[in-house]
Amino acid sequence: MLELSAQKAKVVILMAEDCPVSLSQSVELNALENEFADRIDFNYLFPISADYEAVTAFMDRAGLHGTWSIEGAFERAKELKATTMPEALLFSRSGQLTYQGRIDNSFSKIGQRNRGERIRDLQLAMQRTLDDPGTFLLRTQAVGCLLPLQKIEESNK
Numbered sequence: 427m428l429e430l431s432a433q434k435a436k437v438v439i440l441m442a443e444d445c446p447v448s449l450s451q452s453v454e455l456n457a458l459e460n461e462f463a464d465r466i467d468f469n470y471l472f473p474i475s476a477d478y479e480a481v482t483a484f485m486d487r488a489g490l491h492g493t494w495s496i497e498g499a500f501e502r503a504k505e506l507k508a509t510t511m512p513e514a515l516l517f518s519r520s521g522q523l524t525y526q527g528r529i530d531n532s533f534s535k536i537g538q539r540n541r542g543e544r545i546r547d548l549q550l551a552m553q554r555t556l557d558d559p560g561t562f563l564l565r566t567q568a569v570g571c572l573l574p575l576q577k578i579e580e581s582n583k
Contacts, residue, residue, distance in 0.1 A: 435519050435555050436467045437548070439529075440503050441494075442474055442511040443484035445571035447536060451512045451529045452488030454546070458529075459491055462552050466516075468492025471499040473511070473573060503573060510568035514548045518555050525551035527566030535569060 439455065441448045459468055468491070472481050475496050485494055495502075506515050508526070516525035531545040547566050554562075 433519065434465060434467050435552070436469060436517045437552070438469045438471060438502075438506065438515045438517070439492075440471050440473055440499075440508050440511045440513045440573075441484075442571050443472065443477075443480050445511050447533060447570035448512045449484070449488060450532065451570075452490055454529050454532070454548075455512075456489045458549055458552065461549070462556075463491070465556055466552055470494040471502055472496050473500040473503040475499075500573075508568075509573050510570045511573065512570050513568035516548065516551050516555055524555045524562055525564045527564070528568045533569040536571070 529548045534540050
């Protein structure tokens with residue numbers, strides 16, 4: 427079960443060290459860590475990785491400082507009904523899910539960047555969660571590498 431701090435909100439972000447969208451989105455995640463780390467815990471799950479060295483290298487290259495996990499990450503992703511890497515799940519201080527989806531609108535699909543106005547979905551959700559901890563749930567469609575359907579089906583057996 428996901429442990430939540432009673433003092434801080436928490437964001438859980440599914441990542442894959444070999445997914446180009448995960449690396450690209452690390453720039454925005456780094457900015458969010460700098461803006462919110464004093465009020466929100468950042469937790470990165472690597473649900474399809476088994477290589478600690480590769481994840482450590484990814485976190486260093488990306489400049490991300492939150493905690494990260496491989497152990498049990500796939501099971502947590504499944505429990506959270508997350509399907510994409512990167513995908514963000516934001517929880518209020520009380521443990522209420524307030525946002526699930528993309529980090530921003532940089533990509534309309536894998537390999538295709540949006541050229542229009544940038545929308546920082548996760549940043550907006552974080553600010554709203556901190557400003558108004560009431561019950562609300564926002565969802566957007568995450569764009570990135572999908573969790574392998576075969577692995578999800580195997581874990582359901």
